Amino acid sequence: MIPVKGFDGHKVAVLGLGRSGLATARALKAGGAIPVCWDDNPAARDKAEAEGFATADLMQPGAFDEIASLIVSPGIPHLYPEPNKVISAAWAAGVPVDNDIGLFFRSLAGGEWHEFDTPPRVVAVTGSNGKSTTSALIHHILTEAGKPSQLAGNIGRGVLDIDPPEDGGVVVLELSSYQTDLARALTPDVAVFTNLSPDHLDRHGGKGGYFAAKRRLFAEGGPDRAIIGVDENEGRYLANQLSEGAADDRVIRISSAQKLTGPGWQVFARKGFLAEYRKGRQTASIDLRPIPGLPGAHNHQNACAAYAACRALGLSPRTIEDAFHSFAGLPHRSQTIAQANGVRYVNDSKATNVDSAEKALRAFTNIRWICGGLEKEGGLDGLRDALTSVKKAYVIGREAAHFAMQLTGTDAEICTTMETAVARAMAEAEDGDTVLLAPAAASFDQYNNFEERGDDFTARVRAALASF
Known part of the structure; x- marks a missing residue:
């Protein structure tokens, strides 16, 4: 505590x-x-x-x-x-x-810190997508490297419920816009901004207010290092605001959509390879493609953010790369739950909206897609370009028929229940296929939350495989 x-x-x-x-x-x-x-x-x-x-x-x-x-x-x-x-x-x-985040930052330091060889540090991660995976990945890398680390905030334990950090310890916080918006104290040593897409707009009075809540972690927090995803205008703006010039390496720019150049500090992923550049020179490269816990471009962005944070904390590229390979991923977030007879089974129940489902669909090929649930506003138009890898959709939920009607040009079967969808997808899956749960919808029509939905999918897949 x-x-x-x-x-x-x-x-x-x-x-x-x-x-x-x-x-x-x-x-x-x-x-x-x-x-x-x-x-x-x-x-x-x-x-x-x-x-x-x-x-x-x-x-x-x-x-x-x-x-x-x-x-x-x-x-x-x-x-x-x-x-x-x-x-x-x-x-x-x-x-x-x-709020509790403000109390945490004003209360964290203890008198014993003066006797520590290395004062504890705080890494705070915010953004729209990837916060949880990035935070968990940073914590995993630190732990694998033998560094005392605690994971808290929107993931893990409550911020005031953690143990007082020890000599050289690191506290990794996932912070939502709700938390950064109200906190009266925000003083992380390293702050990470993953990306921005519209979310919680009613709570923040629009997209501008939503971004302003995220920006407070950097503008008012004054971190020693700021790691900024620059694949959207908001990230590019934030990086520019924080930097004193092109060579200012207090700002580490990250991307999963473009090669970053210049005299500063950049980490980016292209075609499955992560690259680190400093002062115009490449200093490290990691092949992310064979890492099962980090599939797809969206997870490659998470890898870039976690890599940059750990480099800012002094870890070597080789140490980080080794830890990447043992990262199992988070439950319900592009989580591989089984591989059998050449078929991969992936639980991405957290993909509750079109944007997150689109990222999941782009991460795999030959997809047998379990989707549907309580639809959100805006329809499914945002998924159209990502459906080329879908061999067949198996639609669940009370609105299954309406959901399936929107999947024009995609073979879709109305299953309604998870039991039927899993059975049909497994019966038709072939060597090289991925059976993917990425619903693009909320779970509340059939489940209490997305975790319960993902657990149901996982249990049914494992039970079916055990009976073979």
Whole structure:
């Protein structure tokens, strides 16, 4: 646990009592603060009270009279589409509003750091796609290299729930726009921006607000090294804003779509090869094609980001390359779950929208595609150019018929259930095929979440293979 500093003897309100909210209350108490908790869900309040925390309705008159700060869980809107009423009440009372990320950065350093040979460092990863894989890959590389590392934030443990870092330790954080937007302190040593595509637009008042939330990690964080994906205009703009000139190697530009040139520090992937250039010279190259845990161009971008972050931390190219080969990937994200009789089975249940499904489809050939679910706005037009590798689609979900109608020119079978789709795809799969779950839709019509959907696919494939 990271005890929260700066509130000893003061009351601090905590709004939202999920995983991060309860961890925040515990860390506040450990630092000497007096947490005052609230959640609209009675069950969440009961859980907090069972741990001995006081609860109080923060909308009652005078609720903020003795409150030093309000700490808000990431799922609670603070500005768009409209502020939560409790947050508005805190504003009116002049009470500072923060989140657990802000508390983490202001509380991380301990007195023992003065005795460390190497002070701990923080790597923070943000962006639209690839944050989880990039963060997990950085953590994996550090661990394989024998460096003490912890993975936290939007993945792994809550930021205040981790252990105090040891001498030479690294904390790897995945940070969403919800987290970077509100944090009052953002001071990573290395910050990574993967890419930007439209997401959470209602929460941020449009794409500009969404990008502004991501940009705060760099503009206000002032990292020693900034690793920026420059395959979109927003990344190119951000890299330009942070750099003092073409040779400024505090900014490491990365790409999976183009060769990067110039006197600075660049890492890019082309035709399956990762290359590092510094001062106009190539310093390293890695063949990413045989690495099973990093298939496709989108994962090659993740590899570039993780490589650059680890190079910024002082690791050698050979150490990073060796760790790449043992990276198994994340569950539900282009995860190879089995290979049998020349057929590869891949679980990408996290591909809940057209953009992520399109990347998955481009990563493989000879695809027997399990898709469908609760459709999102915009239809499937964005997938058309990626369907050339699909031999057949097996459509699931309550809207299977409507989904299949949009796959013009692609052989599609309406299966409705995962059980039927897996059985049909496996029965028809041939040597060299990939059976890919990449739904391009949400899971809520049949499952509680995308993890449950991916687990169902995985279980059915493995059960069928075991019976052969």
